[in-house]
Amino acid sequence: MSTHESRDMSAGTDGGVSGAPDGGDAARERLRRWRMVLGGPSEQALGKAEGRDGAMDAALAALYDADGEDGDRRGAKRSAGLGGSAPKVARWLGDIREYFPSTVVQVMQADAIERLDLTRLLLEPEMLAAVEPDVHLVGTLLSLNRVMPDQTKDAARQVVRKVVDDLEKRIAQQTRAAVNGALNRAARINRPRHADIDWDKTIRANLKHYQAEHRTVIPERLVGYGRRTTAVQRDVVLCVDQSGSMAASVVFSGVFAAVLASMRSLRTSLVVFDTSVVDLTDQLSDPVEVLFGTQLGGGTDINRAIAYSQQLITRPRDSIFVLISDLYEGGVREQMLRRVAEMTSAGVQVVVLLALSDEGAPAYDHENAAALAALGVPAFACTPDAFPDLMAAAIERRDLKAFAERFADQRGIR
Structure with missing residues (x-):
C-alpha cells in the first residue's frame, strides 16, 4: 500500500466532520481531505492541519512520511518517524487507537511492522499492551514464539486469547449448525x-x-x-501448512479445528507441517495452546504431511481430509499426487484450500493445483465465513468443484 493510499484510507475517518457538507463547507472539507492525504508537503498550498486533524496528521506522518524513498523524492529530510524507542512507539499506538477506527488501526499496525521493522519491539510487554489485537498480529507473534522472552509470553498469550475468543464467537455457532445439519441429512x-x-x-x-x-x-x-446419535459419524483431518505465507490461515485453521473437536459427532485431528510434521490433536481443547504449538516459517514438505495424515484415516468412506496449503512443494511432488489419488480412490473426501482467511487466494503453485484438479480435487481459497458450508458440502459428498465455482461467482473473484 502506498503512502497516499494509506493516507487516503485514513483521511475519511473520524476527523471531526460528519455528514455531507455543502457550499463553502464542502470546499473546505475537500481541502481538508486533500491535506490529510498529501501530508506535510502540501502544507504551504493547503494550510497546516490543526487540532484533532493535526494530531491525526502527526500519527500518519510518523509512519508514512518516514519512508526514505518518499523523503528523497520530495527533496526533504525525514521529519517524522518512530525510530527504535519502545515508549515512543507505545505512545504512537495509543494515538492511532484514539484517532482511527479499529479496522484502520490494524492496517497501520501491519504497515508499521513491515515498513519500520517493529518486530523486535513486539517482544516487549508494554508494546503488546498497546496494540490492537487482530489475526495478522497473532501471526506475527506466532512467528516470534521461539525467540520470545519469558516476560513477554504472558502478554502475548493475552493478545492471542482475545483474538481467538473473538473468532470463536464469530464462527462456532455457524459451524456447529452447518455440520450437524449436514450429518443429519447424510444419515x-x-x-x-x-x-x-x-x-x-x-x-x-x-x-x-x-x-x-x-x-x-x-x-x-x-x-x-x-436419528441423532452420539456416535462418531465422520473423521476429519486438518493438515495445515505453517510456512510464513500461511500465517492467517494457520490462525483460522487452529480455531476451526478446536470448534470441530468440540463436536462429539466428529473425530477431529490437526496436523501442522513445514519440512517436519507435528500432530497437535491432543491440544485441541485450547486453541491458544494449538497456535503456540505452531512454528511459522521454514520450508514445505506436503508429501510427508499427507503420508502422516494417511495413517490417521481408518474409515476412508467416513473421512474428510482438508489440506490447507499454497501447494509450493519442497518434497516429492509425484508421491504427493499419488497419495491424494490413493485417498480419493479409497473413498476419502479430499478438500484442498489454498488459503483459509479473509484475504482471498494467495500466490500458489498453479501446476500442482491443476494436477489436483485432474484428480477430481479442486484447489481454491476459502474465507472463514464460507468454511462451515464447505464442511457441510464435504460431509454430504456434494460436488466440491461446483461449490468452489459458486463461491468464486458470489465474490466476483473469477
Whole structure:
C-alpha cells in the first residue's frame, strides 16, 4: 500500500466532520481531505492541519512520511518517524487507537511492522499492551514464539486469547449448525418416524405417484433424517501448512479445528507441517495452546504431511481430509499426487484450500493445483465465513468443484 493510499484510507475517518457538507463547507472539507492525504508537503498550498486533524496528521506522518524513498523524492529530510524507542512507539499506538477506527488501526499496525521493522519491539510487554489485537498480529507473534522472552509470553498469550475468543464467537455457532445439519441429512433413512420425515425429499421422491382424483401424492417411499446419535459419524483431518505465507490461515485453521473437536459427532485431528510434521490433536481443547504449538516459517514438505495424515484415516468412506496449503512443494511432488489419488480412490473426501482467511487466494503453485484438479480435487481459497458450508458440502459428498465455482461467482473473484 502506498503512502497516499494509506493516507487516503485514513483521511475519511473520524476527523471531526460528519455528514455531507455543502457550499463553502464542502470546499473546505475537500481541502481538508486533500491535506490529510498529501501530508506535510502540501502544507504551504493547503494550510497546516490543526487540532484533532493535526494530531491525526502527526500519527500518519510518523509512519508514512518516514519512508526514505518518499523523503528523497520530495527533496526533504525525514521529519517524522518512530525510530527504535519502545515508549515512543507505545505512545504512537495509543494515538492511532484514539484517532482511527479499529479496522484502520490494524492496517497501520501491519504497515508499521513491515515498513519500520517493529518486530523486535513486539517482544516487549508494554508494546503488546498497546496494540490492537487482530489475526495478522497473532501471526506475527506466532512467528516470534521461539525467540520470545519469558516476560513477554504472558502478554502475548493475552493478545492471542482475545483474538481467538473473538473468532470463536464469530464462527462456532455457524459451524456447529452447518455440520450437524449436514450429518443429519447424510444419515437419511427410508423408514423414518413421523417426526423424522423430510417432507420436501419425500414429495419429490413420490411425484410419480400423484393421484389426480384425490389431488395429492400417495407416498410409497418415505425419506427421513437419521436419528441423532452420539456416535462418531465422520473423521476429519486438518493438515495445515505453517510456512510464513500461511500465517492467517494457520490462525483460522487452529480455531476451526478446536470448534470441530468440540463436536462429539466428529473425530477431529490437526496436523501442522513445514519440512517436519507435528500432530497437535491432543491440544485441541485450547486453541491458544494449538497456535503456540505452531512454528511459522521454514520450508514445505506436503508429501510427508499427507503420508502422516494417511495413517490417521481408518474409515476412508467416513473421512474428510482438508489440506490447507499454497501447494509450493519442497518434497516429492509425484508421491504427493499419488497419495491424494490413493485417498480419493479409497473413498476419502479430499478438500484442498489454498488459503483459509479473509484475504482471498494467495500466490500458489498453479501446476500442482491443476494436477489436483485432474484428480477430481479442486484447489481454491476459502474465507472463514464460507468454511462451515464447505464442511457441510464435504460431509454430504456434494460436488466440491461446483461449490468452489459458486463461491468464486458470489465474490466476483473469477
